[in-house]
Amino acid sequence: MRLITYLTTIVVLCVLQVVRADPAHTNNWAVLVCTSRFWFNYRHMANTLSMYRTVKRLGIPDSRIILMLSDDVACNSRNLFPGSVFNNQDRALDLYGESVEVDYKGYEVTVENFIRLLTDRWGEEQPKSKRLLTDENSNIFIYMTGHGGADFLKFQDAEEIASHDIADAFAQMHEKKRYNEIFFMIDTCQANSMYSKFYSPNVLAVGSSRLDESSYSHHSDVEVGVAVIDRFTYYTLDFMENIEKNSSLSLQDLFDSYTFEKVHSHVGVRTDLYHRDPSKVLVTDFFGSVKHIVKDMHDQDNDFQAVLKDHDGTDGYTDHIVNLALSKNERNPVESSKAVSVGLATLRRSERSVVTFDKSKGKAKWSAVVPISILLGLLVLTLSTQSQNNLSSRTATAHSF
């Protein structure tokens, strides 16, 4: 028994030594997508919100989470618990309760918007909070849930996204160096077909079920009246609840935790595009946001000595970049006076904006128009009198007959 304990300790220590955070990435992003509408798809919203809660708990800030929810079950009239979404029948945890920032909601959740999000092709009107502003140092966790089929996933009961589309979007992201690594997780029927067409490097994918295989819900809540979570997501969360920011568990541990008995479908993992061994990749490399915080080693006492107390900078001058800037500023006061604050900015005199009335032109026009109109008026008057005279003479002749 003791031997087993010792061995276990040694193995754990070895794992701790081997599993280290990936130094290549410096920021983590999460894209969480629920593609289904309507009340009976409550569980898909709950799946996504559960993932949202998990990544937020592990330190990814809201500014780096893109949450797409195609329906608002929290405010659905059939919801017995208005404003709340639960993922378990014990209703211990309200997923919607605290500061949920939904970036795309309702009919904004479309295939086009999802592709735009990944490829970052937007108009200028798109706010930064709704964009995936990743770079070559970003690890992205993408979670999708909804109703899927062979090589497609339904969006909103109206359209589908094909596996090729996501694969091509990843290719475009890779070409523009918009990611370091992607961890793609999908919980739909026939989910594994969705990652089968990926061809870009550094993408690790996991799906809930094989081709021609359904993905199942876990359990229903009698009072909510519908299923509240899917099996695959349920067991993912079950694993994730044991993860803290300093956890040393790897993605392989997560994959090993899925069994057919639990999930009731064959979970698939695609690692051929991924250059690292999942057993050496920390879960927090994707789910958390670990910042390297280092002590500043530069001589801070020197900064204290360098601070110029008097404004002319002559007393006790020490070489420091701020002092250099100060002295340059002192030497070039002209430059500094150029920087006028916005409130005092003078309006530039623009030639185009100056409106002048050319009175002479106006006069000339008047001087021409008035006599011409008088002449015309006289002409018309003369003609009309003449025609009247003719008419009256003709009438007089007719009468004479």
Add this chain to the structure above:
Amino acid sequence: MSQLFLRRVVAVWFAAIYALIGLPLWYKLTTIYRAPLPGEYVSSLRENMHADVHVVVPVYVRSDTYKFPDIHRAIQAQADALLRSKPSTIDWSLQVMPAEKNQTLDLESDYVLTLVLDDFTGYAIPYDSKETVVFFDDTAVLSNDVPFFAAQTLIEHTFAAEWTHFSGSTSVQDENTLDIDSEMVISYSPTMHLSLSLLTGDGRPVAWDIESTLNQYFTPLRRFLSPLVNFTVDTSILPFNDLNLGSLHDVQDPSWQDLAHSVDLSELSSINHYREKNVVNLAIVFPSPEAGQLAFINATQDRPWQSFMVPQWGALVVNKEALPDNARITQDYLAPVIYSFACELFQFLGLSSEKADLSTPYTTIDSFKRIMTLKNLEQGVETLWSLVKLTNQFPQMSVPKRVLADVERAVELRLQAVELINDPKQGNEAIWNEALRLSNDFVQVCERAFFHKEMVQQNFFPQEHKIAVYLPLLGPISVIIFTGLIKALREKHGDDAEDHLNGKKSLKFDSDKPLQSEDTS
């Protein structure tokens, strides 16, 4: 003209209009527009990156004691030989020129090499100018070593950054303070936002003289750096937020992992609120009185805080003690913080590194401009290449005219920047600022072309949908036109004659009818 012929002509006309006008029109109106991008040119740019670039930096030589009439030629020859000794990724050279008698040289703008007679040989680069002083003794003059000393000093010390980045030299790593690939560095962008926050662990009132401090100490620095980066600044006070540092109050020497796992920066990572691409943060944190002293903070009597750096994020100034009641943080406290942050800011920009402080700011900033200009040119060409590659890879992707216009504009901007860089007669600070500005514009235009809104690939619009849209419209028209044409062509003259007769008979029969009816009436 027989009726059959007429019918055939009409059917053929219908079919012809369908095929010759209808089909091309339909094709034209439904084809995705793809502007012809200069693929070959971009491809050749990428294959021969920087082939048309030759960075030339003018250096003026002056000698105070001796007159060396041809020293500039000798230094030029030595410098060229030294540069040739290493295969460079980017061609660069110095243009060594004599300083004319009445020429006024601005030591902050022009590179000046001053030769000073002394008892020893050596060099010095002052902190506040772009001057390089080379000391030589009479022995060096006799052995004709002065040109070599001067050339070596210039290349390996004054232009250490170029020597490392352009020529790939590793011999002067310590001299080269530029560390643009460091984990700490925030990617370069011509505009940057600086967010200053004061965090307190409790909610007691607190005030700080941040505005006057920034005006006095940071605004000159901001102005100093303005050719390189334009900063926008905001400040805020956040109560009830000590970044969860209170949980570490009794830890004596936490590792970076402990810090990283405890410190919660999520509330301060609100990059979305700023228009600028990049943000650098400075957070001054005071623990709450309940949490007590932070044992791990190595504070001194003068300095009650310790500074930490978070890669690509910013600096944390963590105080050992909590703030007293109704505290007002004065300039005396804030000025050293700004001084310390200024050094860290240079690390975040990549202008200095942990191992090398900024000892020659003027030359380092100038070298940074040159290196960033060339990096920008490289980045822009890579973006253009990605654009060309993707448009070839996805035939369904539309390429609007605006993208073509942007690509053409980008190519033009690149040529303008390259022209400035290559000109040996122009090399002062203003020229490098202009080259950097052009290269920044080049990157921006390339990005705009690549991320054009209309270039969302149409593959997600499946072929079945296209058939579903067009079939109800085109199906019936096609069936009527082509079956009508086939019928008209298959009819024979005999049928026509028969039809003709039948027609006559029926006419006769019909013409009889009214008569009969007249009779009956």
